[in-house]
Amino acid sequence: MKKLSLMLLVIFAAALVVRAQDDAPQGAAAASQKQAQAEAVERGRKQFVGTCAACHGEDATGGRGPDLIRSSIARHDKGGDLLGPVITGGRPDRGMPNFPFNDSQVGDLVAFIKAQIALFDLHTRTPGAYPNDIPAERLASGSVEAGKAYFYGAGGCAKCHSPTGDLAGVAGKYTPVDLQTRLLYPAGKLPNATVKLTSGETLTGVLQLNDGSYVAIKDKDGWYHSWPRGAVKDLKVEDPLAAHVELLHKYTNADMHNLFTYLVTLK
Amino acid sequence: MKKLALILLAFAASLPAQELDSHKLLNPGTDSWPTFNGDYSGRRYSTLAQINQTNVGSLTLAWAFQSRSQGSFTSMPLVVNGIMYATLPDQVFAIDARTGRQIWHFQRPSQGGGNRGVAMYKDRLIFTTPDAHVICISARDGKQIWQIQIADPAFKGFASMAPLVIRDHVLVAGSGDAADLPGFLLSLDPMTGQTQWRWDSEPKPGEPGSETWPQDSDVMSRGGGMLWLTGTYDPELNLTYWGTGNPHPVENSEARPGANLYTCSIVALNPDTGKLVWYFQPSPHDTHDWDTNMTPVLFDANFKGKPRKLLAQAGKEGLFFVLDRTNGKALVSAPLGDSDWYSGWDERGQPIPRKEAEPQPDGALVHSAITLWNAPSFDPQTGLFYVNERDWINVYYLTIPGKKAQGWAGRDFTVVGKPFLKALDYQTGKIKWSKEGTGRGGGSSGILTTAGHLLFTADTSGNLVALDPATGKTLWHTYPGAAMGSAPMTYELDGRQYVVTPVEGVIYAWALPAR
Numbered sequence: 097m098k099k100l101s102l103m104l105l106v107i108f109a110a111a112l113v114v115r116a117q118d119d120a121p122q123g124a125a126a127a128s129q130k131q132a133q134a135e136a137v138e139r140g141r142k143q144f145v146g147t148c149a150a151c152h153g154e155d156a157t158g159g160r161g162p163d164l165i166r167s168s169i170a171r172h173d174k175g176g177d178l179l180g181p182v183i184t185g186g187r188p189d190r191g192m193p194n195f196p197f198n199d200s201q202v203g204d205l206v207a208f209i210k211a212q213i214a215l216f217d218l219h220t221r222t223p224g225a226y227p228n229d230i231p232a233e234r235l236a237s238g239s240v241e242a243g244k245a246y247f248y249g250a251g252g253c254a255k256c257h258s259p260t261g262d263l264a265g266v267a268g269k270y271t272p273v274d275l276q277t278r279l280l281y282p283a284g285k286l287p288n289a290t291v292k293l294t295s296g297e298t299l300t301g302v303l304q305l306n307d308g309s310y311v312a313i314k315d316k317d318g319w320y321h322s323w324p325r326g327a328v329k330d331l332k333v334e335d336p337l338a339a340h341v342e343l344l345h346k347y348t349n350a351d352m353h354n355l356f357t358y359l360v361t362l363k
Numbered sequence: 364m365k366k367l368a369l370i371l372l373a374f375a376a377s378l379p380a381q382e383l384d385s386h387k388l389l390n391p392g393t394d395s396w397p398t399f400n401g402d403y404s405g406r407r408y409s410t411l412a413q414i415n416q417t418n419v420g421s422l423t424l425a426w427a428f429q430s431r432s433q434g435s436f437t438s439m440p441l442v443v444n445g446i447m448y449a450t451l452p453d454q455v456f457a458i459d460a461r462t463g464r465q466i467w468h469f470q471r472p473s474q475g476g477g478n479r480g481v482a483m484y485k486d487r488l489i490f491t492t493p494d495a496h497v498i499c500i501s502a503r504d505g506k507q508i509w510q511i512q513i514a515d516p517a518f519k520g521f522a523s524m525a526p527l528v529i530r531d532h533v534l535v536a537g538s539g540d541a542a543d544l545p546g547f548l549l550s551l552d553p554m555t556g557q558t559q560w561r562w563d564s565e566p567k568p569g570e571p572g573s574e575t576w577p578q579d580s581d582v583m584s585r586g587g588g589m590l591w592l593t594g595t596y597d598p599e600l601n602l603t604y605w606g607t608g609n610p611h612p613v614e615n616s617e618a619r620p621g622a623n624l625y626t627c628s629i630v631a632l633n634p635d636t637g638k639l640v641w642y643f644q645p646s647p648h649d650t651h652d653w654d655t656n657m658t659p660v661l662f663d664a665n666f667k668g669k670p671r672k673l674l675a676q677a678g679k680e681g682l683f684f685v686l687d688r689t690n691g692k693a694l695v696s697a698p699l700g701d702s703d704w705y706s707g708w709d710e711r712g713q714p715i716p717r718k719e720a721e722p723q724p725d726g727a728l729v730h731s732a733i734t735l736w737n738a739p740s741f742d743p744q745t746g747l748f749y750v751n752e753r754d755w756i757n758v759y760y761l762t763i764p765g766k767k768a769q770g771w772a773g774r775d776f777t778v779v780g781k782p783f784l785k786a787l788d789y790q791t792g793k794i795k796w797s798k799e800g801t802g803r804g805g806g807s808s809g810i811l812t813t814a815g816h817l818l819f820t821a822d823t824s825g826n827l828v829a830l831d832p833a834t835g836k837t838l839w840h841t842y843p844g845a846a847m848g849s850a851p852m853t854y855e856l857d858g859r860q861y862v863v864t865p866v867e868g869v870i871y872a873w874a875l876p877a878r
Contacts, residue, residue, distance in 0.1 A: 157767055157769065163769075165542075165769060165770075166518075166542065166543060166585075166769070168515075168517070171515070171517035171518055171542075172517050216541070216542070216769060216770045216771070217519055217541040217542060217770060217771070218541075218771055230760055230762065230774075234724050234725055235725050235726060236725075237724075237725040273760070273774075273776060276726060276758065277758060277776045277778055280728070280756075280758070280778045281756075281778045281779045283778075283779065305802075305824060306801055307801045307802060307822060307824035307826055307840075308801060308822075308837055308840075309826070309837075309840055341779070344728075344756050344778065344779065345730075347728055348728075349719070349723070349726070349727055349728055352726065352728055352758075353725055353726070
């Protein structure tokens, strides 16, 4: 009953908040909810480290007590309905003490355990669904000097790039993982094409389609043109990233790490 | 007179039910496509030749079916008794295979996800759902008959594969790599959904194979190896062949030293008991999420002058294997493309992974070929095995090092992936011809070959194409408006051959102009 009235109160308060923010920009309510959630997780983390970690591990993966990431109770919990009773009631006969926490303390612990589960469940194949949170320090395992030497020497990077020109401040533009993958291959640049038509005309532009049946380009003014392949006498395609492709087949892991370690200094 | 009327009455009443006759599963004929791959062999080769090299240029649209629904057809439709059964996640459509008109539509609430299609047993259709259920509905009207749950979505379990029916067994499995679920294959009773047997991807402690896992932790009991793509079946040997997925924790080596059987393996099971008869492991001690689920394709052919029962597979690890399917012995082990993650072959013909190619906290650059679930095809006329593949360069990051890792313990980022359609000689593994994809977008599509000396697939610019399987030359193409995420299939009704291509929310049926 107490729980129910609390819940009603929360819903009522939320409604008030929503009403008050009717005029506010759409994302604001979501952002503040996210903020509140993050704060609950942080409070829960402190609580957990202080009272639970000795048995369940700081990351909740278990120790003397069971792994909570793989706990069915934790996985199936909805708003504390399963975790709450275990925490407040304990299982004294089996080594799980009881804790006299109130609903909001339990709520914080639940928020933290759920956040840990979500963290472990992150699937790497869903871009955007997880943070690119590998810190630069972890990736910068090479040597700045060796990276710089590769940049100006074996890699030939300086033929196209300059640390004070196009790469100035590049370390601040991307997350560390993005920077590492982009230094290897900055995908997204379409090839340039020179199209010689059977009519004698020659056009250049950015290649849009070359599927064996049709050729299409966008010219320098941004206009799209297409022809049946038969109307094209000669097609020259030039990949602006050809040098990157070539390097991909030469890099050692050490080259990659050295280059990255050098590039992250370009703040 | 009365007698005649009676006979007539009897005649009218005996219009056949549109059930799947069980012998059709063994001999589908040309008028049906009663299983995921058209037949048990997984060759995806049709003896139909009405559409052939001389007339494929005049192929035209027979009909198009609009699902009017969100989601893409990444499934394989079946055709039985002139009715097509196609799926989107949590949806099944019954469609007149002659006209493209909808007969009925089954739908349940859905969270999205993927689905690969239905299996048919007599008058029933059986399929899996994103919330890890197996559902049986009536083929007559789409009414539900039974449903069961086979994995726990709270542990990120889901299911997408099309079940495989062998006699009175429905073979089905779940997926999910995030929370250390163990892999399994279930055999269900088609009448009730009750479990007949269960095969586990991991052995129990002390059983053969358990020595390929650490003995000082329980990681084997939750070691993954999901079976997420429909297997194949040899009725003569009474063996069903399946590929298993990657081990858990994913992309972490330290937590599970050893080969980690039977993950990333091809397994031969007895369909009546679920007992393992042999295995072969294309990616031992996998640390790159290289599932070996891709179709084990079965064919009988001469190998070095001797007739043999063969199994060929191209897996996500980018290798091509031809095995003797009576015993799992490797006859050919070969790369599909550029690979630098293994140093050679062991005495069984399995690759020996290089330690340096394992995921690292600061990233490891790895070259490999890759092929996904999209069906390959074996054409007995050319003797070539066809596969859509990408030459891939990835960086693998170890994000959760150490023995205690669980679930996803690494991440990988694709740097670049160059697409190719490759034709391989099954006796040598050598690439007979290779066609580089022209586009950059689109997934890889599946492949169909036919006795009309044609290979149907989609190119990476999104075109549907018919090629000469001997050379790769394009003989027909059209742009259906999006990339085909599925594979083509074919059947013949009333003397007319149809080639079907599901593309996003539309199923196109192609045929020669009607006379």
